[in-house]
Amino acid sequence: MKEVTVGIDIGGTNTKFGIVDDAGTVLYQSKLPTQKHADFKDYIQELDSAIKHGLEQTSSDLQITGIGVGAPNANFYRGTIEHAPNLVWKGIIPIVDIMQKDFNVPVIITNDANAAAMGEMIYGNAKSMKDFIVITLGTGLGSGIVANGELIYGFDGFAAELGHVTVNPNGRNCGCGKVGCLETYVSATGIKRTVYKLLADHIEESELRGISFHDLSTKMITESAERGDSVAKAAFEYTGKILGSKLADSVAHTNPEAIFIFGGLSLAGDLIFAPTRKHLEANLMPIYKNKVKVLPSGLQNQSAPILGASSLVVDHLNKKSSVNI
Amino acid sequence: MKEVTVGIDIGGTNTKFGIVDDAGTVLYQSKLPTQKHADFKDYIQELDSAIKHGLEQTSSDLQITGIGVGAPNANFYRGTIEHAPNLVWKGIIPIVDIMQKDFNVPVIITNDANAAAMGEMIYGNAKSMKDFIVITLGTGLGSGIVANGELIYGFDGFAAELGHVTVNPNGRNCGCGKVGCLETYVSATGIKRTVYKLLADHIEESELRGISFHDLSTKMITESAERGDSVAKAAFEYTGKILGSKLADSVAHTNPEAIFIFGGLSLAGDLIFAPTRKHLEANLMPIYKNKVKVLPSGLQNQSAPILGASSLVVDHLNKKSSVNI
Numbered sequence: 001m002k003e004v005t006v007g008i009d010i011g012g013t014n015t016k017f018g019i020v021d022d023a024g025t026v027l028y029q030s031k032l033p034t035q036k037h038a039d040f041k042d043y044i045q046e047l048d049s050a051i052k053h054g055l056e057q058t059s060s061d062l063q064i065t066g067i068g069v070g071a072p073n074a075n076f077y078r079g080t081i082e083h084a085p086n087l088v089w090k091g092i093i094p095i096v097d098i099m100q101k102d103f104n105v106p107v108i109i110t111n112d113a114n115a116a117a118m119g120e121m122i123y124g125n126a127k128s129m130k131d132f133i134v135i136t137l138g139t140g141l142g143s144g145i146v147a148n149g150e151l152i153y154g155f156d157g158f159a160a161e162l163g164h165v166t167v168n169p170n171g172r173n174c175g176c177g178k179v180g181c182l183e184t185y186v187s188a189t190g191i192k193r194t195v196y197k198l199l200a201d202h203i204e205e206s207e208l209r210g211i212s213f214h215d216l217s218t219k220m221i222t223e224s225a226e227r228g229d230s231v232a233k234a235a236f237e238y239t240g241k242i243l244g245s246k247l248a249d250s251v252a253h254t255n256p257e258a259i260f261i262f263g264g265l266s267l268a269g270d271l272i273f274a275p276t277r278k279h280l281e282a283n284l285m286p287i288y289k290n291k292v293k294v295l296p297s298g299l300q301n302q303s304a305p306i307l308g309a310s311s312l313v314v315d316h317l318n319k320k321s322s323v324n325i
Numbered sequence: 326m327k328e329v330t331v332g333i334d335i336g337g338t339n340t341k342f343g344i345v346d347d348a349g350t351v352l353y354q355s356k357l358p359t360q361k362h363a364d365f366k367d368y369i370q371e372l373d374s375a376i377k378h379g380l381e382q383t384s385s386d387l388q389i390t391g392i393g394v395g396a397p398n399a400n401f402y403r404g405t406i407e408h409a410p411n412l413v414w415k416g417i418i419p420i421v422d423i424m425q426k427d428f429n430v431p432v433i434i435t436n437d438a439n440a441a442a443m444g445e446m447i448y449g450n451a452k453s454m455k456d457f458i459v460i461t462l463g464t465g466l467g468s469g470i471v472a473n474g475e476l477i478y479g480f481d482g483f484a485a486e487l488g489h490v491t492v493n494p495n496g497r498n499c500g501c502g503k504v505g506c507l508e509t510y511v512s513a514t515g516i517k518r519t520v521y522k523l524l525a526d527h528i529e530e531s532e533l534r535g536i537s538f539h540d541l542s543t544k545m546i547t548e549s550a551e552r553g554d555s556v557a558k559a560a561f562e563y564t565g566k567i568l569g570s571k572l573a574d575s576v577a578h579t580n581p582e583a584i585f586i587f588g589g590l591s592l593a594g595d596l597i598f599a600p601t602r603k604h605l606e607a608n609l610m611p612i613y614k615n616k617v618k619v620l621p622s623g624l625q626n627q628s629a630p631i632l633g634a635s636s637l638v639v640d641h642l643n644k645k646s647s648v649n650i
Contacts, residue, residue, distance in 0.1 A: 131480040147477045154580020155456040164610040165574040176610045249490040255479020285489040285501045
């Protein structure tokens with residue numbers, strides 16, 4: 001019998017899942033549309049069947065040790081998805097209870113950014129680290145904080161919402177209802193807003209003047225900057241400046257060994273890493289200077305969300321075995 | 326044999342120490358001047374003798390289980406005091422090694438704000454909590470962060486320097502070399518600076534116009550505010566506004582159950598707590614609203630630093646016994 005974990009990433013559009021072995025190899029993966037079923041029970045029935053089908057396809061000799069789930073508005077303590085604005089199922093969904101009954105193995109859920117941080121520790125570039133932060137840059141800015149070798153969930157299960165620290169109390173409106181949150185500046189949407197602000201304030205010609213807000217993408221801004229477009233370059237500089245200076249506050253909280261940056265915007269490489277590092281250093285108090293690494297994630301591939309989810313199980317089983325010694 | 330711990334608080338002026346029983350009762354306490362001996366060995370000899378004398382004075386039937394030390398620039402991992410600007414001993418002082426040889430019990434050191442947080446968890450108002458933050462308001466602003474029931478030390482032993490998160494990058498000069506740090510606004514010195522700023526900017530009469538910066542104290546500002554002085558009242562309002570709005574960022578990091586405020590400025594009661602709570606709430610994202618308690622420390626007395634230091638031993642022994650099961 002070969003022991004495997006199942007990692008599930010529930011996104012607004014697709015649910016991806018995979019079967020992962022001890023070494024972090026994804027043996028099988030597939031996906032299904034998240035929002036096809038208005039009733040959660042129908043959705044979970046299809047998902048469970050698809051997982052069972054995947055197991056049969058992969059080998060007749062597999063034993064699942066647990067299932068990890070990354071999902072929006074997930075609560076680790078309660079095993080629920082709660083009032084997720086981007087999902088069709090309303091209210092509180094007891095997904096862990098339902099899946100545990102169906103598979104009879106431990107099921108662990110958390111949000112996707114926490115799962116990314118755990119994935120970094122179990123399979124990625126933070127394998128030897130006990131204190132680090134992962135920043136995920138997608139439509140918004142997510143984060144996971146590890147201290148003393150443990151993911152910080154907080155009292156209520158909502159720790160590490162660094163997308164919503166305040167950059168400027170008189171700044172940009174945020175979807176959360178606040179004003180001036182970090183993710184309104186630093187995210188795929190944030191850098192688009194910055195491009196539009198720069199186009200409004202300045203008179204320089206830019207190849208981005210011909211593109212609508214809806215059509216504009218991180219990839220376009222990156223390619224423009226690489227071709228030397230001054231507005232695109234300034235947008236990256238501004239994004240890195242705000243990210244770096246706010247990360248200095250995060251260092252003063254948990255004194256991490258490294259900060260990993262994951263997701264679309266991080267693929268721009270030095271365009272985003274260079275100003276982030278520069279402005280982080282400029283804002284650190286002396287005891288922290290030249291010590292905190294800002295690194296790309298070690299899980300920059302299609303399977304990252306599956307590995308993140310699956311790592312929740314590995315961590316859970318590691319802890320259980322250390323308690324039983 | 327009655328088991329006791331020894332708690333030592335090394336301050337710039339005095340070193341206070343006490344013998345503490347299981348219930349957190351200080352059975353004996355005394356102090357000696359910290360800076361009398363230019364050579365650290367002479368200092369530690371006097372301190373060790375004074376502790377041994379205290380033990381004899383208290384009972385012939387005591388067994389020390391460990392010694393906890395709160396000290397400036399203390400490093401928990403290395404057991405050292407490193408380059409403390411306010412102490413006469415320069416360089417790196419291996420205090421834990423020295424005391425361990427003399428007493429043959431575990432010796433644990435950390436900075437005073439971390440010790441205060443541990444004291445709050447072992448003896449104070451955070452006994453049942455696993456996720457909280459302690460803010461100590463003295464000459465500067467210190468802090469200790471507890472998550473998952475553990476004090477966060479960070480990669481390098483310097484976590485929780487919330488006195489040095491940035492309020493305003495174009496703001497007040499800080500002793501750390503940065504500009505606009507939280508402690509330049511929120512601390513005994515910070516509120517004095519705010520009073521002087523208000524006196525400079527406005528023309529209102531104030532009883533504080535007759536007092537020099539050196540003579541001005543938190544107690545005077547508190548008493549003025551209680552008598553209705555508009556400048557003193559505005560200084561508290563401003564201090565609480567800045568503290569509350571920055572604590573909202575801290576909540577987005579570790580999602581604490583409560584934030585405890587300790588030290589001189591906290592004795593002003595609602596003058597500081599009311600604006601802090603109001604501006605914390607105003608800056609929280611919706612998932613955190615009306616959930617985070619802002620409370621006075623449960624250790625507001627002369628023995629607090631001794632209890633904080635002693636609690637480091639209790640925590641150390643608790644962890645050791647849980648590993649040995």
